[in-house]
Amino acid sequence: MNLGTLDLTVVAVYAVILLVLAQWVSREESGHKKDTSDYFLAGRSLPWWAIGASLIAANISAEQIIGMSGSAWVLGIAIGVYEWTAAIALIVVGKYLLPVFLKHKIYTMPQFLEQRYDHRVRNVMALFWLGVYVFVNLTSILWLGALAVNTVTGVDLIWGLIGLGTFAVAYSLYGGLKAVALTDIIQVVLLILGGILIAIISLNEVSGGSGVVAGFQVLLERAPEKFDLIFTKDSPHYHLLPGISVLIGGMWVMHLSYWGFNQYIIQRALAAKSTQEAQKGIMFAAFLKMLMPLIIVLPGVAAAVIAPELSAPDRAYPTVMNLLPAGLLGIVFAALVAAIVSSLASMLNSISTIFTMDLYRHFVGQEKTEKQLVTVGRTVSVSAMIVAMIVARPLLGQFDQAFQYIQEFTGFFTPGVCALFLLGIFWKRTTANGALATALGSAVFSVLFKFAWPELPFIDRVGLVFLMCIGTGVLVSLIQKAEAHPDAIVYEDVDTDTTKGFNVAALVVLLMLIALYATWW
Numbered sequence: 001m002n003l004g005t006l007d008l009t010v011v012a013v014y015a016v017i018l019l020v021l022a023q024w025v026s027r028e029e030s031g032h033k034k035d036t037s038d039y040f041l042a043g044r045s046l047p048w049w050a051i052g053a054s055l056i057a058a059n060i061s062a063e064q065i066i067g068m069s070g071s072a073w074v075l076g077i078a079i080g081v082y083e084w085t086a087a088i089a090l091i092v093v094g095k096y097l098l099p100v101f102l103k104h105k106i107y108t109m110p111q112f113l114e115q116r117y118d119h120r121v122r123n124v125m126a127l128f129w130l131g132v133y134v135f136v137n138l139t140s141i142l143w144l145g146a147l148a149v150n151t152v153t154g155v156d157l158i159w160g161l162i163g164l165g166t167f168a169v170a171y172s173l174y175g176g177l178k179a180v181a182l183t184d185i186i187q188v189v190l191l192i193l194g195g196i197l198i199a200i201i202s203l204n205e206v207s208g209g210s211g212v213v214a215g216f217q218v219l220l221e222r223a224p225e226k227f228d229l230i231f232t233k234d235s236p237h238y239h240l241l242p243g244i245s246v247l248i249g250g251m252w253v254m255h256l257s258y259w260g261f262n263q264y265i266i267q268r269a270l271a272a273k274s275t276q277e278a279q280k281g282i283m284f285a286a287f288l289k290m291l292m293p294l295i296i297v298l299p300g301v302a303a304a305v306i307a308p309e310l311s312a313p314d315r316a317y318p319t320v321m322n323l324l325p326a327g328l329l330g331i332v333f334a335a336l337v338a339a340i341v342s343s344l345a346s347m348l349n350s351i352s353t354i355f356t357m358d359l360y361r362h363f364v365g366q367e368k369t370e371k372q373l374v375t376v377g378r379t380v381s382v383s384a385m386i387v388a389m390i391v392a393r394p395l396l397g398q399f400d401q402a403f404q405y406i407q408e409f410t411g412f413f414t415p416g417v418c419a420l421f422l423l424g425i426f427w428k429r430t431t432a433n434g435a436l437a438t439a440l441g442s443a444v445f446s447v448l449f450k451f452a453w454p455e456l457p458f459i460d461r462v463g464l465v466f467l468m469c470i471g472t473g474v475l476v477s478l479i480q481k482a483e484a485h486p487d488a489i490v491y492e493d494v495d496t497d498t499t500k501g502f503n504v505a506a507l508v509v510l511l512m513l514i515a516l517y518a519t520w521w
Contacts, residue, residue: 056292058264074313133350194331254414417442446465
């Protein structure tokens with residue numbers, strides 16, 4: 001696949017607009033210097049549309065677009081459960097968890113853990129998240145992004161790494177979260193526009209030029225198995241999406257950990273003007289999540305009919321991209337680049353925030369000025385990107401499916417992270433030692449299950465380990481004969497009331513999910 005002059009022009013225009021807009025939204029009033037609140041939390045002034053768009057832009061990257069389309073080529077629309085159930089998880093986070101964090105006016109999730117437990121929990125989890133973000137998340141986004149660019153354009157992987165990393169740093173370094181969040185509306189518009197174009201073109205191709213509706217009908221007739229949402233135990237795909245467990249089991253643990261307790265995601269909600277503004281943004285993101293399978297999963301299903309003999313599933317999305325005419329291909333490629341660089345920029349901002357506010361400020365920079373702390377944050381962003389560029393190929397180059405590396409590694413710790421936060425919020429007697437045991441137990445239990453019960457589906461393992469982590473945290477706390485922690489959350493004092501608009505929108509999302517599964521159960 002080669003980009004023509006018109007396509008390259010479209011991509012270049014996108015890049016220039018993004019860079020200029022990022023600098024423009026990052027400007028400060030005369031005489032005002034950026035402080036840590038400005039740089040790491042956009043001055044706590046983000047509007048709902050920026051929060052919602054930025055949540056999706058941070059979430060969707062090359063591994064989702066390429067990887068999920070590839071999974072749809074194999075599994076069908078069932079893979080969309082990751083997106084549809086995430087919408088419900090977002091609503092739960094917005095109503096029951098986010099008000100707790102906003103009430104405490106925190107910068108980072110480790111900071112909340114210190115307030116609730118002690119400095120040991122903060123330091124352990126800050127170091128853990130830095131390691132995961134730099135060596136797993138940032139590296140994988142960069143590597144898979146470079147692979148996607150290489151697949152589409154033929155650009156060498158090394159130059160793809162350098163180009164994507166440099167672009168992400170260039171547009172986000174000066175303005176921090178404000179530059180990222182306020183420009184993510186462009187990224188999301190491009191992402192949705194590009195995805196819709198791909199869906200329309202691929203469905204039209206399936207129908208032989210008879211249109212989108214006819215193409216969808218052909219998919220239903222020629223590949224009915226691709227529209228099964230729940231796999232039975234005799235399905236070859238059961239180990240990937242184990243039946244009803246995708247709706248009632250470990251999937252929710254992964255969602256709550258990712259959307260509720262993950263600095264990389266929750267940081268834009270922490271930067272909201274108010275709790276209601278954050279909740280409106282989260283609801284906006286929830287509706288966008290319901291839309292995502294249309295623009296990511298459906299092209300993969302269409303590719304299963306258009307090109308049933310692909311050499312690898314991850315070639316499904318590039319294959320349907322080949323159908324696009326000049327100009328439109330440039331738009332879709334720009335959308336792909338937008339998804340990658342937005343995720344990279346968001347990850348950089350979270351890395352710099354945790355390092356600066358949770359580690360550097362407490363161990364080195366107690367006397368540092370706000371300006372010096374912002375400078376440290378920028379230096380960390382550049383350093384993290386350089387490290388990711390260096391280690392990307394050694395870490396991920398040998399994997400046939402780098403996405404599986406990400407899931408396998410983070411899945412060892414997700415249950416523990418979710419458990420220690422939920423215990424900290426909802427059980428006043430949870431101790432710091434109980435929290436540390438919960439975090440450690442997650443890795444230990446996951447490894448034991450991995451080797452002792454290898455046939456256990458990944459999602460079910462996450463659910464079982466989560467329950468064991470909860471039990472571990474409770475047991476250790478009871479052994480210590482702890483009373484209510486002096487810094488325990490008084491949840492009764494947290495305002496979880498939501499507006500009528502939020503409640504109606506939540507009901508609509510829930511009914512949409514029910515309708516989907518009632519139709520293609």
